Amino acid sequence: MEDKKVLLDIRNLTVQYKTRKGTVEAVNNIDLCVNKGETIGLVGETGAGKTTTALAIMGLLPVPPAVIPNGEIFFDGEDLLLKPEKEMRKIRGGKISMIYQDPMTALNPIMTVGDQIVEMIVLHDRCSAAEAQTKACEILEMVGIPAVRFSEYPHQFSGGMKQRVVIAIALACNPSLLIADEPTTALDVTVQAQVMEMMNKLKRELDTAMILITHDLGIVAEICDKVAIMYAGEIIEYGTAEDIFDNHRHPYTEGLFGSIPNLEEDQDRLSPIPGLMPDPTTLPEGCNFAERCPYAKPECSRGAVMTSRLSKTHVCRCIMAEKEV
Amino acid sequence: MSTLIEVKDLKKYFTVPKGLLHAVDGVNFKIDEGKTLGVVGESGCGKSTMGRLLVHLHEATSGSIYFDGKDITNLSGNELKSIRKDMQMIFQDPYSSLNPRMSVSELIGEPLRIYKMCSSKEEYRARVKELMDTVGLAERVYDSYPHELDGGRRQRIGVARALALNPRFIVCDEPVSALDVSIQAQILNLLMDLQESRNLTYMFITHDLSVVKHISDDIVVMYLGNLVETAPAKRLFTNTYHPYTKALLSAIPIPDLHVEHKRVELKGELTSPINPKPGCRFAKRCPYAKDLCFSKTPELEEVESSHFVSCHYVREINSL
Numbered sequence: 001m002e003d004k005k006v007l008l009d010i011r012n013l014t015v016q017y018k019t020r021k022g023t024v025e026a027v028n029n030i031d032l033c034v035n036k037g038e039t040i041g042l043v044g045e046t047g048a049g050k051t052t053t054a055l056a057i058m059g060l061l062p063v064p065p066a067v068i069p070n071g072e073i074f075f076d077g078e079d080l081l082l083k084p085e086k087e088m089r090k091i092r093g094g095k096i097s098m099i100y101q102d103p104m105t106a107l108n109p110i111m112t113v114g115d116q117i118v119e120m121i122v123l124h125d126r127c128s129a130a131e132a133q134t135k136a137c138e139i140l141e142m143v144g145i146p147a148v149r150f151s152e153y154p155h156q157f158s159g160g161m162k163q164r165v166v167i168a169i170a171l172a173c174n175p176s177l178l179i180a181d182e183p184t185t186a187l188d189v190t191v192q193a194q195v196m197e198m199m200n201k202l203k204r205e206l207d208t209a210m211i212l213i214t215h216d217l218g219i220v221a222e223i224c225d226k227v228a229i230m231y232a233g234e235i236i237e238y239g240t241a242e243d244i245f246d247n248h249r250h251p252y253t254e255g256l257f258g259s260i261p262n263l264e265e266d267q268d269r270l271s272p273i274p275g276l277m278p279d280p281t282t283l284p285e286g287c288n289f290a291e292r293c294p295y296a297k298p299e300c301s302r303g304a305v306m307t308s309r310l311s312k313t314h315v316c317r318c319i320m321a322e323k324e325v
Numbered sequence: 326m327s328t329l330i331e332v333k334d335l336k337k338y339f340t341v342p343k344g345l346l347h348a349v350d351g352v353n354f355k356i357d358e359g360k361t362l363g364v365v366g367e368s369g370c371g372k373s374t375m376g377r378l379l380v381h382l383h384e385a386t387s388g389s390i391y392f393d394g395k396d397i398t399n400l401s402g403n404e405l406k407s408i409r410k411d412m413q414m415i416f417q418d419p420y421s422s423l424n425p426r427m428s429v430s431e432l433i434g435e436p437l438r439i440y441k442m443c444s445s446k447e448e449y450r451a452r453v454k455e456l457m458d459t460v461g462l463a464e465r466v467y468d469s470y471p472h473e474l475d476g477g478r479r480q481r482i483g484v485a486r487a488l489a490l491n492p493r494f495i496v497c498d499e500p501v502s503a504l505d506v507s508i509q510a511q512i513l514n515l516l517m518d519l520q521e522s523r524n525l526t527y528m529f530i531t532h533d534l535s536v537v538k539h540i541s542d543d544i545v546v547m548y549l550g551n552l553v554e555t556a557p558a559k560r561l562f563t564n565t566y567h568p569y570t571k572a573l574l575s576a577i578p579i580p581d582l583h584v585e586h587k588r589v590e591l592k593g594e595l596t597s598p599i600n601p602k603p604g605c606r607f608a609k610r611c612p613y614a615k616d617l618c619f620s621k622t623p624e625l626e627e628v629e630s631s632h633f634v635s636c637h638y639v640r641e642i643n644s645l
Contacts, residue, residue: 045505046476159368188367188532190591193576197590215506218578245582259510260580261539263562269517270539272510276475 006074007209008034008057008177013071015052018064022281026052028233029071034177039203039210041220041241043256044230047277050213053230054179057211058098059088075177094124097170101182103162107154113165114140114150120172136172143168144198160191167199174206181213196223217260221245226313229253232277232288239314249316251293287318295320327393329494329526330356330379335388337374344600348374350550351388353625356543358493361520361527363541363558365534365573369598371550372530373417376496379528380412381405392494410440413487417499419479423471430467432482433457436489456485460515477508484515494526501536513540534577538562546570549598549606552625556632566634566643569607605637613642 015027027049034040042050055061057073059080073080075096080088100106108116117136121127127135137147143164154162163183170178183199184192200223203210212224220227220241227244229237229252237250248254255273275292278284284291290300300319307317337349348371356362364372377383379390381400389398397408416422423432434453436442443449454464460481471479480500487495497516501509517540519525531537537544538558545555546567554567565571572589591610598606605611608618617637625633628645639645 189576217580221580221582222578259506261535263535270510273507
């Protein structure tokens with residue numbers, strides 16, 4: 001751990017949305033650390049708080065209703081939460097950029113794709129329009145789009161191509177951290193494979209750290225160094241890819257793996273997790289997963305569950321984690 | 326076992342400003358009663374159009390559809406209404422396929438009302454509750470509205486609506502792709518249980534190959550309106566012959582760190598289905614394409630028993 005430099009360090013972050021129906025506890029006391037050049041997979045179901053975490057890092061939470069009662073987000077040693085908006089605007093897109101889920105809506109339909117990349121470069125780098133244009137062409141080529149398509153509009157591109165443009169915009173200023181929020185969910189598998197391949201290659205070339213938000217464990221297996229599993233606003237298990245795929249301990253992680261139909265083996269029935277995620281306005285006391293957990297015991301619903309460290313890299317939030325060993 | 330659905334040379338062309346869009350172009354297949362046919366393909370390959378053709382949400386351009394031995398291609402009016410009772414559809418998006426102004430009970434009871442299935446209010450209420458119970462919806466949501474429910478529960482409403490008239494055949498158009506994995510598994514198990522208890526026949530349309538393998542007896546792979554490979558589900562995954570199917574299978578990310586990945590990378594994306602030229606539709610992206618592929622359209626041929634592939638060079642490529 002020590003030999004790599006810490007790029008992003010989230011400590012004890014909590015995000016809540018104050019609504020008329022009550023306080024939605026979207027993210028609860030999470031700790032997450034990203035080293036330079038590393039890829040972390042943030043896995044969880046809809047409503048687990050993945051996107052809220054990403055928006056908190058970007059400083060893009062809608063305030064109100066969002067409030068951050070406690071927590072720190074250190075990026076390159078500085079707390080992003082204390083930065084004034086003016087400085088955040090420089091960091092956003094320049095040092096941290098984000099790829100959004102839906103390429104169809106992320107692009108401006110009345111601007112050519114080239115201009116959208118140029119816009120990004122001009123905002124962050126001090127350079128002339130001509131220089132920015134040359135650079136934009138280079139980036140387009142880099143993501144596999146011929147530079148002759150510079151002055152075409154988004155509707156002239158297919159879904160996969162649009163996502164490449166979005167990636168090009170995100171990488172235009174050479175950020176040190178890239179947050180990709182379900183970058184390939186809207187794409188077909190063969191196109192997804194192309195885009196993932198390309199992202200992986202670019203990430204290695206540019207040495208960009210990445211937080212990949214997804215619910216597809218297959219993609220995680222392919223490109224992530226570390227994996228954090230989120231459930232109801234908490235990171236319930238965190239470790240290296242090996243820890244999570246070969247040695248997962250949390251019953252929810254186990255349930256996630258049991259829910260995916262396996263291509264290699266034959267199985268008659270899937271073993272899904274029964275029930276639904278708890279309502280984030282009224283989270284239960286103790287373990288959030290207890291209600292759906294096949295191993296739940298009375299003590300699971302009493303008092304906060306501590307995170308136990310199973311090895312140097314592997315942590316798990318379950319009272320049984322250590323006992324089962 | 327009897328054949329429930331048979332489709333012969335089915336075609337559907339849409340007229341678009343640039344010409345004719347060949348959405349489904351000469352498709353043949355059969356589904357036996359009580360079985361599931363999985364249809365896989367990328368977006369735009371015509372799989373949803375095919376599902377909609379079967380239940381008459383689109384009219385076929387040519388070709389014929391037989392349901393239980395009866396030609397239903399050109400039915401209309403009352404005849405169509407009575408056959409629709411036996412054929413239902415579950416739609417992809419549980420967020421937009423339900424009328425937001427109708428309560429759960431109204432949504433599930435709508436088919437019962439249209440077909441005048443119940444003679445009294447008590448019978449109607451009992452039937453709706455029974456349906457809710459079948460698909461695992463709690464009675465307390467009887468008067469709720471769709472926006473109060475999550476995606477999984479909404480999709481259960483969709484399933485209940487499809488089951489209301491006791492159909493024999495259900496077209497499932499990507500019923501789980503809008504859902505989270507843990508909820509997806511719940512719905513898949515529900516569909517499989519229902520099939521067992523009611524001897525339902527499914528056509529299961531999806532782009533998710535692991536789901537299709539799990540639920541299907543037979544699989545057809547579609548590419549731009551054509552079937553490129555059809556085989557029993559397990560055979561398709563062990564003996565994959567068509568270059569497109571190979572690429573498709575190799576593109577699936579596998580949630581296991583120890584699986585060696587031999588990826589067949591495809592260049593480009595789907596070509597346009599508008600006024601297609603003769604020849605194999607896949608030729609442009611195919612790593613094995615030769616001159617013949619660009620001039621002559623390949624036909625489905627039986628490579629092994631009940632395993633059909635449409636490729637001129639299938640034997641050479643796979644050294645059969």
